Amino acid sequence: MTETSLTHATFSLEREYAASPPRVFAAWADPEVKARWFAGPAAEYELDFRVGGHEIVRGRDPQGSALTFTATYHDIVPNERIVHTSHLYDGEVLSTVSLTTVEFLPAGEGTCVRLTEQGAYVVGHEQPAWREQGTLDQLTALEAELRPGADRDEAVSDN
Template structure:
């Protein structure tokens, strides 16, 4: 069967500076309760098994009858420095992506660089939407870090 819409391939990179050490930024990704505060939308279900091979799932969205399900598998974890995970956005698969988060000391704080490579299928999601949503997560992370 041939798709009516070609797959869209896109890559984006987002950078943020945080006024806390890399260990605190990393901990905000690793701790399930802290991550849910900045990553999951209000009312969404969130679970996090933070280890190589572990799964993170967020289920929710604007229509409770047709929830978005975002699932990630952690491929690499270097404590305090780097995370690599693969993800899908489904009900029907809309996006498959690979993300690398790098955290480094910058002065008395941290620099975070997130790069995502995505395949967006059948116009169910667009790369600009994903980039905007990811930027909003990183901004909420700033709020959680204080």
């Protein structure tokens, strides 16, 4: 039997956006919008945003290895909270299993997104610092998606 070591870690990130909670939440719920900031242009992306629904991202890392991210949604409270579990595979090898909670909190005229991830990271395949940096990069991409005047879909407009 092959023994594989795990590292367990939790990180929390907060980011404020100059957009209302419904607008920020919509950027997580709309497949076309989320694909732009979460998956990037070179990835295959699927999103079934409902409790019990799944999200799948297939792409490649900078070295060309196939990566697959899968998530299952367990709790969705519109404009307030999303809870999902996810797996990251490097080829056929499991790299990470995690529980993620995303909260959408009013912050003045904008929104504070608080994201907490609890993960089990397979040593030699993933590190908590890598995952945290990747999540920070996605939250930065979301900021560009929500920027006032950005040429984006009606799906993320304030209503």
